[in-house]
Amino acid sequence: MTAIAETAAKTVLICEDDPNLRTLVRLALGDDGYRFFEAPDGPSGLALARRTQPDLIVLDLMLPGRSGLDVLRELRNARDFADTPVIVISAWSHSDDAAVRAGADRFVAKPFDPDELRDAAIALLEDDSANE
Template identity: 60%
Template sequence: MDERGQQPAANGAATILVCDDDPSLRELVRAVLGPDYRFVEAADGSEALDLVRTERPDLIVLDVMLPGLSGIEVLEELRTTESLKAIPVVVITAWSHAEIDAQVAGADRFVSKPFDPDDLSAAVRELLP
């Protein structure tokens, strides 16, 4: 992992943006999904949007509760920006009512915290060809 929170790319690997304010959760997501992906990380919503625009990830794993812009606000921005709206998003959160908010905002999949690693892996495999 470099100083910008990026992992060197595996040869031809899909890029996944992991956005969560908890570094241990970002690390857990990387560990669960394994070495077959390139990861970039954001700790808040604004950083996530900046990285989406510069890195063009193939998929986003997005927490709802973030400092600054919430995950729902990030998702709404993604879905209303023509060049970004096709990026698949897996929303993860401990909020019980967030699933409805995430679905309304356009999430492709929803995983509850604490999450089952198999559920997250399955969601990512479904969304990344």
């Protein structure tokens, strides 16, 4: 089965305050048929995650309203999101350890290579599908 067929029904929540970076994430993943939801800050990201139950979350660390680390910790403490794959993206490359300790599955430093982000998303979604 192709990556496109495997991800056709997958949903991705992009929690990033920069609209240009949200667009870049969509473009990086868009050829694989994902359905996207977007949040520009931490509180709306949490609310949208609860409402949409995404298959993958792409989360910035520096968000208005609530930090990405706080959002990640809250998600990981909720049973519904304990196993939801999360890719943290951040310009603060020294934040990778903190992100992984908080529960991130992958860390991608900004500015990121779109292929790196796409490959990470596909790997996490394939792994998640295999565990279902």
